[in-house]
Amino acid sequence: MNSAMSKKKVVVIGGGAAGMMAAGRAAESGADVLLLEKMERPGKKVLISGNMRCNLSNARGFEEFIGMYGKNGKFLYSSLRRFSRNDLLNFFALQGLKTLVEPDGRIFPASGRSSEVLAVLLQYMSQNGVKIETESPVREIKTSGGHVTTVYTTRSSYGADAVILATGGASYPQTGSAGDGYKMASALGHSIIKLRPALVPLVTEGSKARDLQGISLKGVRITSFACKAEDIDTSLIPHKDCGRGIAGRKVRLPLIESRTGDVIFTHFGLSGPAVLLMSLAVVDALDQGFVAATIDLIPQKGHKHAEEELQGTLSSNGSRYVQNILEDLVPAKIAARILAEAGVSGRTRANQVTALQRENIIRTLKDFRLDVKGSRPLAEAMVTAGGICLDEVDPRTMQSKLIKGLYFCGEVLDIDADTGGFNLQAAFSMGYLAGDSAAKHD
Ligand SMILES: Cc1cc2nc3c(=O)[nH]c(=O)nc-3n(C[C@H](O)[C@H](O)[C@H](O)COP(=O)(O)OP(=O)(O)OC[C@H]3O[C@@H](n4cnc5c(N)ncnc54)[C@H](O)[C@@H]3O)c2cc1C
Structure with a gap:
């Protein structure tokens, strides 16, 4: 048999970060690789990621890095070791892309342009002879005797x-990721863990947030609870932030998460980095019952200190x-709202404010409550939580434990992380490992 005949035929479905890395690596390892992409070109999500700057990884230490993926992080041990952050950075450097670490x-790419990340991935695939067919949505993977055999698009079929x-x-979904992979994996017997929106804005009850829309609060502390706003027990707010990826004591309900950062009021509720970070835990808690959030608008000041200062x-x-x-302390619209909630007229002269009113103002500034009734839809979430069940995938190779010759990588699996470059690093690492393993498949 000559070497061309013995080449493994690998078909990669999906040209995102994970699929492009997988295709490039499989071809580099000697396979004959075809990438099938549904859209008119690959890498649409890479292009929009990180506000078009593409936050491709993070400088955190290994254990902390794994912690960012929550309880499913251990699945990534093999892929993050096989193709680590440093391997990824070396890969980009070798392809001529400089990166920089922010404080x-x-x-990010040093140029601040996601298009350069995409260009490297396209170059990697072309250097290694990957064939790419765009506008080729795959609809089915056929198997025989428990092994993959053929991939069907709407137009053609390909042996693999x-x-x-x-x-x-x-x-x-406008980038092409519309959940097709779940249907294909499920048709082959894989279990799909319930899909939920992650890194998503939250929808609140009533008009409170809407009345304040457009206001962006810097460096506030937001804490979510599994109860109604009126039942929040503020004595449960921990001294430090807590939530996924933050080492420390275990969080117990009714406390959900507490995050310090920026919060934005919108026409539907709450957005901003601190809200996005806690959103998955909130979405999961909403499945069980009521959720409310309280915002401390002056977290750098303790209650007593704040009251003395106001006095x-x-x-x-x-x-x-x-x-x-x-x-002087908070945006005008919020100031008016705080005074209304504290039962104090804004036209009260400072020397006429009573001790009780002062106490009420500080309490409201440090405990501004909203009932949360939901989140924006999955389509608007930055990441999909849930997906193909990890128990059915071998983390050392990324091969299905149910179907021989079937490999997975990227967001289609039940793995997701907070913002910071962790989702793309996971996609690249899993993609590399899947490509490597598929090329060696026998
Ligand atoms: C606005 C935004 C900003 C983000 N910013 C960052 C960031 O800065 N850093 C970070 O780490 N993460 C970021 N993320 C998350 C990150 O981009 C994703 O987790 C990651 O890109 C997932 O890569 P993937 O290859 O698994 O999937 P995708 O990038 O979604 O790629 C899947 C590909 O498969 C194709 N496809 C789907 N169905 C079919 C089919 N039936 N047939 C053929 N092809 C198909 C799609 O068209 C698509 O090209 C961001 C996400 C969003 C939405």
């Missing part, structure tokens, strides 16, 4: 020794309106 640990399913999640400011500005004094 918070996030890693190994198939890598890399169709992504079900969020941002000092009020007495040295006796003739000013309390509304104007509060506007």
Whole structure:
């Protein structure tokens, strides 16, 4: 048999970060590789990622890195060791792409352009002879005797020794990831863990958030609870932030998560980095019952300290309106809302504010509550949580434990992480391992 005849035929379904890396690596390892992409070109999500800057990985240490994926993180031990962050950075460097680490640990292309990341992936595939067919949506993977045999698009069929399913999640379907992979895997007997939106804005009850829409709060602390707003017990708010990826004590209900960061009021509820980070835990808690959030607008000041400071400011500005004094602390619209909730007229002169009113103002500033009734839909989430059950996939090879020759990588699996470059690193690492294994499949 000559070498061309003995080449493994690998078909990769989906040209996202995971599929492109898998295809390039399988071809580099000697396979004859065909990448089938549904859209008119591969890599649409890579292009929009990180606000078009593509946060491709993170500088955190290994254990902390794994922790960012929650309880499913251990599945990534093999792939993150086989193709680590440093391997990824070397890979980009060898292909001529410089990267830089930001002070918070996030890693971006030095040019700040996601298009350069995509260009490297396309170059890697072309250097290794990957054939790409775009506008080729795959609809079915056929098997015989428990082994993959053929991949069917709407137009053609392709024989395969190994198939890598890399169709992504079900969020941002305009980029091509519309959940097709779940149907194909499920048709072959794989279990799909319930899909949920992650890194998604939250929808709140009533008009409270809507009245404040457009306001962006910097460095506030938001804490979510599994109860109604009126039942929040603020004594349960921990001293430090807590949630997925933050080492520390175990969180117990009714406390869900607590995050410090920016929060934005919108016409439907809450958005901003701190909200997105806690959103998956909130979505899961909403499945069980009520959820409410409380925002501490002045987290850097303890209750007593804040009250003393306010008392000092009020007495040295006796003739000013309390509304104007509060506007030095928080945006005007919020100041008005805080005073309304505290039962104080904004036109009260500072020297007429009573001790009880002062106490109420501080309490409301440190405990601004909203009932959460849901999240924005999966299509608007940055990441899909849930997906192909990890118990049915061998993490050392990414091969299905049910169907021989079938491999998975990327967001189609039940793995997701917080923002920071972890989702793309996982896609690249799993893609590399899947490509490597598929090329060696026998
Ligand atoms: C707005 C936004 C910003 C983000 N920013 C970051 C970031 O900065 N850093 C980070 O780590 N993560 C980020 N993420 C998440 C990250 O982009 C994804 O987790 C990652 O790209 C998933 O890669 P994937 O290859 O598994 O899937 P995808 O990138 O979704 O690729 C799947 C591919 O499969 C194709 N496909 C689907 N069905 C079929 C079919 N039937 N036949 C053929 N092809 C098919 C799709 O068209 C698509 O090209 C962001 C996500 C979003 C939405």
